Amino acid sequence: MTFRVHVRVMPRAGLLDPQGQAVEHALGSLGFAGTQQVRIGRAIELELDAPSADDAVGRARQMCDRLLANPVTEDYELEVEAR
Amino acid sequence: MQRVAIIRFPGSNCDEDALRAAAGAGTDAYYVWHRDTDLKGADVVVIPGGFSYGDYLRAGAIARFSPAMSAVQRHAAEGGPVLGICNGFQILCEAHLLPGALMRNARLSFVSKPVDVTVENTRTAFTAGYTAGDRLRLPVAHGDGRFVADPETLARLEGDGLVVLRYARAEDANPNGSMNDIAGIASPDGNVVGIMPHPERAVESALGSDDGAPFFTAMAVPAPTGPAATSTAGTP
Numbered sequence: 592m593t594f595r596v597h598v599r600v601m602p603r604a605g606l607l608d609p610q611g612q613a614v615e616h617a618l619g620s621l622g623f624a625g626t627q628q629v630r631i632g633r634a635i636e637l638e639l640d641a642p643s644a645d646d647a648v649g650r651a652r653q654m655c656d657r658l659l660a661n662p663v664t665e666d667y668e669l670e671v672e673a674r
Numbered sequence: 675m676q677r678v679a680i681i682r683f684p685g686s687n688c689d690e691d692a693l694r695a696a697a698g699a700g701t702d703a704y705y706v707w708h709r710d711t712d713l714k715g716a717d718v719v720v721i722p723g724g725f726s727y728g729d730y731l732r733a734g735a736i737a738r739f740s741p742a743m744s745a746v747q748r749h750a751a752e753g754g755p756v757l758g759i760c761n762g763f764q765i766l767c768e769a770h771l772l773p774g775a776l777m778r779n780a781r782l783s784f785v786s787k788p789v790d791v792t793v794e795n796t797r798t799a800f801t802a803g804y805t806a807g808d809r810l811r812l813p814v815a816h817g818d819g820r821f822v823a824d825p826e827t828l829a830r831l832e833g834d835g836l837v838v839l840r841y842a843r844a845e846d847a848n849p850n851g852s853m854n855d856i857a858g859i860a861s862p863d864g865n866v867v868g869i870m871p872h873p874e875r876a877v878e879s880a881l882g883s884d885d886g887a888p889f890f891t892a893m894a895v896p897a898p899t900g901p902a903a904t905s906t907a908g909t910p
Contacts, residue, residue, distance in 0.1 A: 606777070607777075607780060607820075609779070609782045609851075610778065610782065658735060658736075658739075659731070661732055661735070661768070661775055663767075663774060663775040663822065663824070664777055664822060
């Protein structure tokens, strides 16, 4: 089966996110009052052939742990759907 | 003559400066392409600055899986000296040869200027020519130089004296928001060192500073009893 994997990588809470701060500032300048806690991460999508959804999740986790996310600075979430 | 391998990745751009600095210090310096699996008898490895693989995903994230990096991992595990400069430091962190990570500069902008740093650890394979407390003026040129680590790692680095270079506090010289003003760190044995400043751009007074030269003269000196001997030179 082919699965579509959605990975959401975010800077770890508590670590300074200067991109998020800059965008928050820009949104304020545009008049969007009350905007807070803007954080910027990364979305990665990929397709994966695997025998089951569990297997696809397991392999996607390995991809995140080894390459797609940095365990020192980032957290990730996964979503897997059959195509 | 000591053999110094300069690892070249697609996107390296300080490789020629590093080669020239190492050769000028009296070493037999040569390039190793990142797809090579053989370091060709290197005594010392330098991972130069640049933008390997365009900094795609994260700086150093893809370069660390290059075939040459497997050989560098083995060289380091045997106690061989490895110096990562700028992008090289980022690659060493991604490869888990050094702890922590280098994130986007706190003020977002790419910073390219000379900064003042102090030498804190002289027991590494590359800083034996300095005296602790020496003040150096070295260029930095990076967009992702903010060193971060979890509190336990940071405490260990500080407690074990593994901070090699620190942005000078009195001058408020920290260009990137790095934790504890850290500009460079070493492995516990002192054979693996990663620094954000560019000593290869400061090896003769015509360049504005020769404060970086001792990093390279250190490479010309054979380790007394094998590559790991630096670890016996002192305790933290």
